[in-house]
Amino acid sequence: MIRRPPLARRALLLGAGAATLLVACAQGAEPLAIQVYKTPSCGCCTKWVEALRAAGLKPSINELDDLTPVRATYGVADTLSSCHTARIGGYTIEGHVPPSDILRLLQERPKALGLAVPGMPIGSPGMEMPGAGAEPYATLMLLDAKGATRVFARHG
Template identity: 55%
Template structure:
């Protein structure tokens, strides 16, 4: 009986991981930004269902969605009840969806070299921030 339980929990775990990866992501980006397109490719390669929306006013869209401007980057995305600002790695988004913290979402402010979509021969360390409802942040991941 223990073996059957172990097999069932393993299968359910794999199914849950697949469901997270297949989450729908709406990306609001400038039609003129190439790195945003590269981030979209990164997310799709990790199994996310990504829809892009070209907007002329990314900061306006960010504000409308509810991400504080202080954490702004070149694109804002919505996945589930969360916002994703900038070049956040897909693994961080998957972790967010799995852990479901009370938060606005995740942000990688600016456009750090070496982040997804900003690949570089000279990557720099950067942090993914968990943005809370009051606008404060904590470090969610270090890269």
């Protein structure tokens, strides 16, 4: 086992952290900025945005009466739709995707359109209900605009 002096170890960690930040900055103006498209009257969307903020993301809100054109632009099939759509780091995020899944997506950078949690599963971020247990749901990786997916994460 090689023992490094504490100072060298810290320098190594700082260098790795700086490299990660540089890569994130190269991929977008602000690494944690996320554009959220939602309807003006949706309360669960507002709660999801609060979950994003709590996770360190910086949401910018765009309120629209109809999100269908946004979903079509970014390749979200109707069968995968939910009540809000977001964009971050070149990826589309559809529905109540947990912030931890978004951060994992940005870290792994797979070849995909983004992530989706179709519908509005009880217990997903923004859909927590007092006294109600969380129902199992999956975060799906969007592979193409035709609706092809694979499971990215399971919850509940």
